Amino acid sequence: MYDILIIGAGPAGISAGIYAVSRGKKALVLEKGQVGGIIGKVSTVTHYTAIETRETGATFAARMKEQALRAGVEIVYANVTGVTLRLHPYKDRPGLCGSADDIETARAVAAGMGIPHVVLDLCDLFRERVMDRFVWAYTHGRTPNPCIDCNREIKFGALLDWALDQGADAMATGHYARVRLDTPSGRWQLLRGADRRKDQTYFLYQLTQHQLAHLLLPVGDYEKPALRALAAANGLSNAQKADSQDICFVPDGDYVSFLRQYGGVEPVPGDFLDSEGRVLGRHRGMECYTIGQRKGLGVSANAPQYVLGKDPDRNAVILGEDNRLYTRELTAERVNWLSVPEPDRPLSVTAKTRYSQREAAATVEPLPGGRIRMVFTEPQRAVTPGQAVVFYDGDLVLGGGTICP
Numbered sequence: 001m002y003d004i005l006i007i008g009a010g011p012a013g014i015s016a017g018i019y020a021v022s023r024g025k026k027a028l029v030l031e032k033g034q035v036g037g038i039i040g041k042v043s044t045v046t047h048y049t050a051i052e053t054r055e056t057g058a059t060f061a062a063r064m065k066e067q068a069l070r071a072g073v074e075i076v077y078a079n080v081t082g083v084t085l086r087l088h089p090y091k092d093r094p095g096l097c098g099s100a101d102d103i104e105t106a107r108a109v110a111a112g113m114g115i116p117h118v119v120l121d122l123c124d125l126f127r128e129r130v131m132d133r134f135v136w137a138y139t140h141g142r143t144p145n146p147c148i149d150c151n152r153e154i155k156f157g158a159l160l161d162w163a164l165d166q167g168a169d170a171m172a173t174g175h176y177a178r179v180r181l182d183t184p185s186g187r188w189q190l191l192r193g194a195d196r197r198k199d200q201t202y203f204l205y206q207l208t209q210h211q212l213a214h215l216l217l218p219v220g221d222y223e224k225p226a227l228r229a230l231a232a233a234n235g236l237s238n239a240q241k242a243d244s245q246d247i248c249f250v251p252d253g254d255y256v257s258f259l260r261q262y263g264g265v266e267p268v269p270g271d272f273l274d275s276e277g278r279v280l281g282r283h284r285g286m287e288c289y290t291i292g293q294r295k296g297l298g299v300s301a302n303a304p305q306y307v308l309g310k311d312p313d314r315n316a317v318i319l320g321e322d323n324r325l326y327t328r329e330l331t332a333e334r335v336n337w338l339s340v341p342e343p344d345r346p347l348s349v350t351a352k353t354r355y356s357q358r359e360a361a362a363t364v365e366p367l368p369g370g371r372i373r374m375v376f377t378e379p380q381r382a383v384t385p386g387q388a389v390v391f392y393d394g395d396l397v398l399g400g401g402t403i404c405p
Contacts, residue, residue: 002028005079005172005218007113010037012234014064017073029068030039032079032115036061049098074153078169082117082351085159087126087150088249097248105238112235122158129153131249135263138255138287141310143387143404145203146247152206160211170214176200178395179212182339188212189339196224202355205390205400206336256288270315272299275308275324283317286310292325292382309385309405326379332389332401333371339396342366349375349398351391364391364398372401 009031020027040061084106110117137144176193193199231239259265267285281299293307305319350359361377390400
């Protein structure tokens with residue numbers, strides 16, 4: 001695996017590779033034509049330092065190549081194509097995946113790098129595999145994580161399949177994570193990114209060995225400020241582009257409006273119940289609430305009330321005090337053992353049940369039918385059905401699954 005992937009073996013690319021190696025990094029330069037690029041074709045080189053008398057483009061390029069290889073830079077001759085996905089109809093929402101400005105930014109960056117750019121329309125598949133599942137989960141009392149579905153089915157599913165069909169050997173993405181081959185076991189492994197604040201392995205636990213084997217994650221060893229500085233130094237127009245925060249297909253984060261407008265779901269009012277089944281008030285519809293929510297309940301009680309759970313069969317939202325939100329145990333389904341094979345005994349791990357959470361010590365026990373039972377050392381707050389639990393051994397992503405009701 002490589003620390004730095006450089007596209008283009010012109011003077012800038014070769015210089016960057018030599019500099020990277022001098023700083024202890026393993027660098028790979030991809031070039032579709034010849035080392036030197038355009039300068040390798042000129043009859044006389046006159047405007048570079050350290051040139052020799054009567055230097056031709058061919059001799060200059062040959063010296064660059066020799067110096068790079070001697071320094072330990074690896075050069076591979078390959079074609080690189082930039083791809084942007086169009087996933088949904090919200091083309092006029094700046095900053096979201098597949099929006100018009102997103103596509104134009106990617107096209108400009110590709111043009112600046114001298115590589116072709118393709119827009120791949122996967123709107124229909126995205127609606128079926130991500131948006132429709134999102135609606136189903138909410139109407140069944142769960143809180144889904146569509147980014148996980150998108151990564152599994154779209155970005156590392158349909159997009160990778162398309163790339164391989166086009167003759168590509170690998171696909172590179174900007175996810176903050178790392179991938180490596182464990183030589184003794186022959187198994188590909190996923191590891192957390194160096195920037196813990198940006199680490200995205202929580203959303204990638206559903207990847208397969210086939211997908212990891214064709215995946216390059218060149219930003220995984222960097223922190224975000226360093227990447228922005230590197231992009232700016234190379235004149236990339238997206239160097240200071242704001243991070244995307246919203247779920248890309250839910251305008252303004254208004255899930256209820258999305259369920260109404262896209263899914264045709266009209267929330268049905270029902271009862272707020274306590275844990276003993278006593279009616280505490282009326283809710284506006286199960287879809288309007290999340291586990292752990294306190295604000296906006298409109299219930300009077302002797303102590304602050306929080307959403308503890310949902311009961312789709314009774315169209316009820318269960319309320320209780322904050323201490324009732326804590327649990328040490330959960331069951332998860334659709335479990336994917338990623339970096340290691342499924343074990344035949346319980347394992348000590350660290351795990352988290354939401355992206356922004358710190359991992360906590362736990363024991364994970366495999367169960368029949370692709371399920372696990374997890375017991376945390378300390379109680380965890382607001383464990384939410386439909387969300388993911390992802391478990392680690394240090395930086396190594398062991399696997400994860402979907403939390404059961």
